[in-house]
Amino acid sequence: xxxxxxxxxxxxxxxxxxxxxxxxxxxxxxxxxxxxxxxxxxxxxxxxxxxxxxxxxxxxxxxxxxxxxxxxxxxxxxxxxxxxxxxxxxxxxx
Numbered sequence: 001x002x003x004x005x006x007x008x009x010x011x012x013x014x015x016x017x018x019x020x021x022x023x024x025x026x027x028x029x030x031x032x033x034x035x036x037x038x039x040x041x042x043x044x045x046x047x048x049x050x051x052x053x054x055x056x057x058x059x060x061x062x063x064x065x066x067x068x069x070x071x072x073x074x075x076x077x078x079x080x081x082x083x084x085x086x087x088x089x090x091x092x093x094x
Contacts, residue, residue, distance in 0.1 A: 003041055004023055006040050006041045007023075007037070007040050007041065008023070009040065010036065010037075010039065010040025010041075011026055011027075011040075012025065012026055012027065012032055012036060012037065012040055013025055013026055014026045025080075028081075029079060029080035029081040029084065030079050030080075030081040031079070032079060032080045033075060033076050033077070033078060033079050033080075034075040034076075034078045034079075035072060035075035035076045038075065046072065046075075048064070048068065050064045
């Protein structure tokens with residue numbers, strides 16, 4: 001429930017109460033990226049920092065910033081639609 005609440009607060013799912021209630025995607029699957037999901041559920045994974053202390057600190061910080069930027073870009077390229085492409089019919093658990 002906590003993850004669904006995080007996703008709802010992040011604008012990724014909508015919730016409805018009642019007998020016909022539940023959770024639905026708030027956006028089309030091609031508009032929801034892995035970065036969106038991580039940002040909603042565990043944003044600390046996207047925001048790591050390293051110190052620039054020490055002799056090689058500035059070089060390590062610059063390298064980490066490049067890796068981090070590439071990782072953010074890649075996560076933004078993977079959508080729920082990409083992930084589900086080629087899968088069988090949807091499963092529903094009750």
